[in-house]
Amino acid sequence: MPYPEEFEGIAVTQDKPWHQPSHVSYPAKARHPRDIDIEIEACGVCGSDLHTVAGHWRELPPALVVGHEIVGRVVHVGSDADSGFKVGDRVGVSAQVLSCLECERCAEGNEPYCDGFVSAYNRAYPDGYVSQGGYASHVRVHEHFVVPIPESLPSELAAPLLCGGLTVYAPLIRNGCGPGVRVGVVGLGGLGHMAVLIAKALGAYVVAFSRGSSKRKDALELGADEYVATAEEPAWDDKYVSKLDIVLVCASSLQGVNLDQYVRTLRIGGKIISVCIPDKSEKLEMSAFALRGVTVGNSQLGSPQELRDLLELAAAKGFRPWVETLPVGVEGVSQALTRMDKGDVRYRFTLTEFDKEFGTGK
Ligand SMILES: [Zn+2]
Numbered sequence: 001m002p003y004p005e006e007f008e009g010i011a012v013t014q015d016k017p018w019h020q021p022s023h024v025s026y027p028a029k030a031r032h033p034r035d036i037d038i039e040i041e042a043c044g045v046c047g048s049d050l051h052t053v054a055g056h057w058r059e060l061p062p063a064l065v066v067g068h069e070i071v072g073r074v075v076h077v078g079s080d081a082d083s084g085f086k087v088g089d090r091v092g093v094s095a096q097v098l099s100c101l102e103c104e105r106c107a108e109g110n111e112p113y114c115d116g117f118v119s120a121y122n123r124a125y126p127d128g129y130v131s132q133g134g135y136a137s138h139v140r141v142h143e144h145f146v147v148p149i150p151e152s153l154p155s156e157l158a159a160p161l162l163c164g165g166l167t168v169y170a171p172l173i174r175n176g177c178g179p180g181v182r183v184g185v186v187g188l189g190g191l192g193h194m195a196v197l198i199a200k201a202l203g204a205y206v207v208a209f210s211r212g213s214s215k216r217k218d219a220l221e222l223g224a225d226e227y228v229a230t231a232e233e234p235a236w237d238d239k240y241v242s243k244l245d246i247v248l249v250c251a252s253s254l255q256g257v258n259l260d261q262y263v264r265t266l267r268i269g270g271k272i273i274s275v276c277i278p279d280k281s282e283k284l285e286m287s288a289f290a291l292r293g294v295t296v297g298n299s300q301l302g303s304p305q306e307l308r309d310l311l312e313l314a315a316a317k318g319f320r321p322w323v324e325t326l327p328v329g330v331e332g333v334s335q336a337l338t339r340m341d342k343g344d345v346r347y348r349f350t351l352t353e354f355d356k357e358f359g360t361g362k
């Protein structure tokens, strides 16, 4: 059965290793009157996709389509939807597709912290349907979690902002990033490179930290004011004592990251915020003695309103994530996940050519 009863996607299945995905079809989620149907035209490849298919976080269903940086066109608007979306609009979906929309957290724009959080894939909706992500022909999502994509943002460049960009934007905004604020970005991968772009767009002074020197040129080109190769200068922190207001930890793994050194770089009252979600066995380790007058925090994703604000900021200031595109399909998905596993990406993949793989776009 074709759309609207069934969607097609590139799934990781239990009978094959994660780097050998399959083209599958699966029943669509039952329509809620406020759901929007989207025909997908681009989807970013997020580190969470890899952690999920590799089983680092939780059990997998027999077949799972990942992907939660979804851009596409509206093809159906639910009868009770009142956000103003129309068929043909270009829209985006992030890593969250539902929350209760009634609790205090939802009411104050903290949807990602709602107990009713349903992620874009591998989570059960209240009716038991397990969500499927964006390496697919279509997605059906409650309108509250659909955002407009500004005209000037190409789909393949907008996609990485939808989860990765939002994940670093929300903690920057919530912790006072702006002109005159000095921000350290730890780790220059998919998240870190967007953190540099966004912190600069917000007017901050940015110091990028990475282990080696290989990313120095890129960091400066992204707009970082300074670059520190921490592995090449073991006592680097002596030069940065009390220099920063916010340190955003964007590393994909905390192994080998000495957080005590970063605490030294903070002014009194400064904040060290982790958005790192590594293998669940990893711990955030810091010396209690080293924590002198600073705050340690964490941030998860961001709200739909913050996502709208971020996309507007990107449109207004002109910054764009650095993206390599790959055609969606068994080959492209395998390549994206395998290369991401090796860290072989500058700095983000976006899957494209959905019309060719799924016969959509008509
Ligand atoms: Zn809620």
Ligand SMILES: [Zn+2]
Pocket (backbone or CB within 6 Å): 046, 047, 048, 049, 068, 095, 163, 164
């Ligand atoms: Zn993500």
